Amino acid sequence: MSEPSLKANACGTANIAGANSATYTTPATTTGDSGSTFQVVVTNTAGTVTSNPATLMVTPAGSPIVSLSTNTLTYATPNSLSTVKAQLVTLTNTGTGVLSISGISATGNYSQTNTCGTSVAAAASCTISVAFNPSGTGIQTGAVAITDNAAGSPHVINLAGPVSNLAPNAAVTVSSQNTGTGQLGSKAVDGVITGYPGTYTYEWATNGQLAGAWIQLTWSSPVQLSQVVLYDRPNLSDNIQAGTLQFSDGSSISVGTLPNNGQGYPVTFATKTVAWVKFTVTQAVGNNIGLAEFQAFGPLGPVVSLSSTTLNFQSQLLATTSPAQSVTVTSNGTSPVIFSGITVTGDYAETDNCNGSTLPVGSTCTINVTFTPTATGTRTGTISLADNAMGSPQTINLTGTGAVLTSPSITTQPANQTAIAGQTATFSVAASGSGPLGYQWQKNTANIAGANSATYTTPATTTGDSGSTFQVVVTNTAGTVTSNPATLMVTPAGSPILSLSTNTLTYATPNSLSTVKAQLVTLTNTGTGVLSISGISATGNYSQTNTCGTSVAAAAS
Known part of the structure; x- marks a missing residue:
């Protein structure tokens, strides 16, 4: 019987070149192959038979989608009795493909640690802990950039601090409080983020309540709110696992599990004008719950985030221009960014679509930077963005090396x-x-x-x-x-090659007590053909014996 012949009718019933066995494996498929049918024609000298067609369906490769629990973190002015605490952001892959992460980095006076690794499976989550180390009392902005294979990369978490916390200006009411230990409701807005097992007098704790406990902040006149940050008591035995934020405008927001390791749980929302906000615990474990701190922040206004605050250029020949490097500028605040000027220093030049424009919230523009060194060695420079955002002017630091041309x-x-x-x-x-x-x-x-x-x-x-x-x-x-x-x-292929371990033997003058001893030479055929030996002989006062015979195979000795 002759070999079978395989046909596919992706376009009619066309033969597939080289597909001549009982099994056929396609090349890498595309969605354009979906719906194609494949059949095989089996023949011998007695006749031909064609199989039923089999259909190939190709499903699009799953795509990851990045969802962040918040894209803005706000840090309060630190109290002299406590440091600024880290806040936690949850990243969830809500898509159907694996999320590949090539980098997570923080800029400015911010740092991050995370549990994300290099990939996050579909429907899985990881956490990013962002810490703030302020220098001075002025507004300091930064960003966490997550570079990945999902649409919209890099995904940015905007950072700002220290920002005025509205909570200390509110009257505090609670469902209960432990007055005997001084763990009062007012301690949740004292600006000190600590508590039991440290200094428990700086936290609010209920009198044995779990689910159903609540705390409310009420202002004497309505305020604008856009973010609340909740800090659980740092007591590992007790933990708030769910709750609800209710606002005087009738709206509410669900709250998940609060970290009880001292980190904040930020809740970001569209700006609300409210007279009060109330947090009610709906699920908890332990013996008693409360809060180390309850912070409330108003809208940030315009905020600029940069995909990078540093650009490093490779060695560049004098008077020649490097390829451009790009920085993406994102408006991540609560109102548009208006750019009034972009300046460059050093051996650098830029083009952009930012300067003189108004950048709506959530929109981006791009700055392209080139390097043309005028002298050898390290060359530094900056790009400064002047705008109406907090932290203006924002700065991009530039570094490159000028080099001279050397012949090979x-x-x-x-x-x-x-x-x-x-x-x-x-x-x-x-x-x-x-x-x-x-x-x-x-x-x-x-x-x-x-x-x-x-x-x-x-x-x-x-x-x-x-x-x-x-x-x-x-x-x-x-x-x-x-x-x-x-x-x-x-x-030549198949030729023997004779290799001797030495081609010189030297003998010492014999001692009267001993005779001259024989020495051994190894002959190796290092070629690829058989070495044929027609004779081995010695001359003079020398003699030889050998194990070579009449032939030595290739690679033998």
Whole structure:
């Protein structure tokens, strides 16, 4: 019976070249292949039969989607009795494909740690803990940038602090409080983020309540709110696992599990004008719950986030211009950013679509930066963005190195090579000089087509190649250098090669107490054919015996 022939009717019933066995594996599929049918025609000298068609359905590869529990973190002015605490952001992959993360970084006076690793499965989550280390009392902005394979990358968490906390200006009422230990409702707005098992008098604790406990902040006149940050008591035995924020405008927001390791749980929402906000616990574990701190913040106004605050350029030749590097500028506040000027210092230039524009909330613009060094060595510069956002002007720090052009030189010459006919041989060179370096290998001084890298491998050699020389010409814009020639020796295939462990034996003057002893020489056939020996003889006052016989196989001794 003849070999079967396979056909596919993705477009009619066309034969698939080379598909001539009982099994067929397609090339990598695309969604365009979906719905194609495949059938096989089996033949022998007696006749032909065609199988039923089988249909291929191709599902689009799953795409990841990044969902952040908040894209804004606000930090209160630190109290002299406590430090600024980290806040926790949850990243969830709500898509159907694996989220690959290539980097998570923080800018400004902020730092981050995370549990995300390099990938997050579909429907899985990880957490990013963001800490603030303020320098001075002025507003300091920053961002956490998450670079990944999902649409919208990099995903940015906008950071701002220290920002005025509205909670201390509110009257506090609670469902209950532990007056005997001083764990009063008012301690949840005292600006000190600490509590039991540290200093419990700086926290609010109920009198044995769990679910159903509540705390309310009421202002004497309505205020604008856009974020609340809740800090659970740092008591690992008690934990708030769910709750509800209710507002005087009738709206409410669900709250998840609060971290009880001292970190804040931020809840961000569209700006509300309210007279009060109330947090009610709906689920808890332990013996008693409360809060170390309850913070409330108004809208941030315009906020600028930069995808990078530092650009590093590779070594660049003097008076030449580098490829551009880009910085994405994002409006992440609660009102548009208005740019009034962009200035550049140092050996740098920029083009942008930001300057003079108004950037709506959630929108981006781009700054493209190039480097043209005017002197050798490290060259620094800055780009400053003037705008109506907090922290203006924002600064991008620039660093590059100016270099002079040096002509190429050979640092490692090509070496002679030996090959058996039918084998290949490889020649290599090492060269220095200003990049990019160009390579052109030559055989017997004639250019070899396509041999344009630092290494060249010959085609299968023949005995006619034996004695050929190979050299390489290395070039850049400053000059040219040619390597020393290396010689290729080709041994006929199947030929024996005789190799002796030594070709000289020396004997000492014998002592009266001993005779001259024999010495041993090893003969090895290092070739690929059988070594035929027609005779082994010694001359002079010497004699020999051997184990060689009349032949030695290839690789034998």
